[in-house]
Amino acid sequence: MNTVFWLLCPALFATSYLLPVTSGTVDKDGILNVYFVKFGWFWTSVISCLCVLRYSNPLRHWKRYALLTGWWIIFTQEVLGITPVMDLIFLNSGGSCSFEIFDPNGKEPMLNLNFHDNEFRRLRGVQRMLKWLTGTNASKMLITALNSIVRKDGIEYNQDVISELKALSNLVKSSKSCTYAGGHWTGGHDPSGHIFLITLMLMLMFGELSLYQNRAFKHLKQTSERFCNRVGSKLLNLFDNSALANLWIDDNNSQWWFKFFFQPPLSCYRTLTSLTYLIVRFVAWDNPIILLFVFTMLWSYSFVVTVTLFHTFWEQLSGFVAAYSVSVLVYQFF
Numbered sequence: 542m543n544t545v546f547w548l549l550c551p552a553l554f555a556t557s558y559l560l561p562v563t564s565g566t567v568d569k570d571g572i573l574n575v576y577f578v579k580f581g582w583f584w585t586s587v588i589s590c591l592c593v594l595r596y597s598n599p600l601r602h603w604k605r606y607a608l609l610t611g612w613w614i615i616f617t618q619e620v621l622g623i624t625p626v627m628d629l630i631f632l633n634s635g636g637s638c639s640f641e642i643f644d645p646n647g648k649e650p651m652l653n654l655n656f657h658d659n660e661f662r663r664l665r666g667v668q669r670m671l672k673w674l675t676g677t678n679a680s681k682m683l684i685t686a687l688n689s690i691v692r693k694d695g696i697e698y699n700q701d702v703i704s705e706l707k708a709l710s711n712l713v714k715s716s717k718s719c720t721y722a723g724g725h726w727t728g729g730h731d732p733s734g735h736i737f738l739i740t741l742m743l744m745l746m747f748g749e750l751s752l753y754q755n756r757a758f759k760h761l762k763q764t765s766e767r768f769c770n771r772v773g774s775k776l777l778n779l780f781d782n783s784a785l786a787n788l789w790i791d792d793n794n795s796q797w798w799f800k801f802f803f804q805p806p807l808s809c810y811r812t813l814t815s816l817t818y819l820i821v822r823f824v825a826w827d828n829p830i831i832l833l834f835v836f837t838m839l840w841s842y843s844f845v846v847t848v849t850l851f852h853t854f855w856e857q858l859s860g861f862v863a864a865y866s867v868s869v870l871v872y873q874f875f
Contacts, residue, residue, distance in 0.1 A: 546747040546872070550740045553841055554861055557848035578735065578843050582613055585742040588836055589749055591829035596753035596760070608871050609745050616863060617734050619715040627732040627860070628715045636729020638719035640706040642667060642690070652690070656725050667691060669723030680705055733860035735847040739840045740861050744868035746833055757830040768823045775816045778808075 577584060586606075593602050616626045624632070642663070644653045657663045667690045674684065686702045713719045716734070719726050750757070824831045848857055 546744065546751055549747060549841075550743055550844075550861070550865055553844050554736075554848060554857070557845045560845055560849065573839065573843060577839060578739070581738050581742050581840065582610070584836060585745060586610075588829060588832050589746060591825065592753065592757070592833060593749065595826065595829055596756045597749075601752060602749055604875050605748065605871050606745065608875065609741055609868065612864075612867050613738070613741055616737060619717045624715045627734060627737070627863075630859070631716070631726070631729045631731045632714065634730040636727065636731060637710045638713035638716075638722065638724035639727045640670065640709045640722075640724050641703070642670075642706060643686070643703055655727075664690070666723035666725065669721065671723075673722040730859070731852065731856050732863060733847060733852040733857045735851070736844065736857050736860035737864045739844045739847070740864035741868060742840055743837065743844075744865065744872075746837065748868065748872045750830070750833065757828075761828045761830060764823065764827050768819065768827075771819055772816065775812055775819065778812050 589602075589606065593599050614620060614625075618625055619628070639656065641653050642656050652663060657666055667687050671684070671687050671691070674687075680701070682699070683702050683705050709722070710724070713722055713724060716726050852860075
């Protein structure tokens with residue numbers, strides 16, 4: 542696994558441009574991105590913890606995990622109002638949080654189509670902005686203009702509203718705050734947070750795997766045969782459960798109506814519950830290395846999609862180098 546540790550992320554980065562991923566197959570608000578990638582460090586931490594507890598000694602791993610977690614926080618997370626490194630790079634290279642919702646050059650009142658990349662995100666941005674501006678000294682004209690978008694009863698704004706929206710950019714100093722306020726992170730050099738995060742997650746998982754891989758694969762081999770036999774037995778019970786078969790079995794303790802109407806669903810429920818428990822235990826506790834490889838595929842797919850469709854090459858490269866170089870240093874010296 543040492544080879545995988547060194548080469549997986551560079552190989553993914555280099556080959557991503559050769560894979561047939563199109564924008565029509567990607568949804569930024571899809572389940573994979575919203576519930577997995579955006580919470581990727583949590584999922585990776587859980588899986589890594591399960592693997593370490595099952596195959597190794599936590600004392601051998603905590604330093605590297607703590608260092609990489611610290612770097613993830615410093616580079617990507619706003620904590621106690623402190624702007625993360627990637628946002629400092631963005632802001633100091635000319636970037637800002639844009640609130641230019643309205644088209645200043647349109648002959649008629651209309652939305653700026655460059656404000657977010659689709660109608661759903663534009664509307665969500667306006668709704669977040671209204672929530673953010675609640676309780677502030679925002680002008681009544683601005684609130685009215687934003688509400689006109691939400692109500693879809695005709696867009697109303699003037700140059701004073703446009704100027705006020707531009708001034709809001711000075712109040713936001715991080716991508717997290719920009720998202721919360723409904724703005725659009727634009728301009729400047731924006732290191733890819735997704736590439737950074739996925740690279741760091743893959744390096745952590747395979748860096749630690751190299752320390753317990755022999756025990757993990759040996760245990761997987763030892764438990765697989767027994768697991769397959771038990772699952773096969775449960776499946777036979779599941780398919781051998783029918784009302785007529787139950788009636789055929791001579792059981793003086795059960796009435797015919799119970800065996801015909803109630804025993805099949807109850808037996809099915811018990812078997813499915815037992816089968817689910819067997820599978821969850823086998824994957825999540827007995828062999829969490831399976832989860833590690835499943836999430837490796839998920840992270841790899843997301844990595845390829847991000848490289849292919851989002852950010853510029855240099856933004857992707859800066860996010861990649863920031864994660865890869867630090868990971869290499871951590872695993873070289875710790």
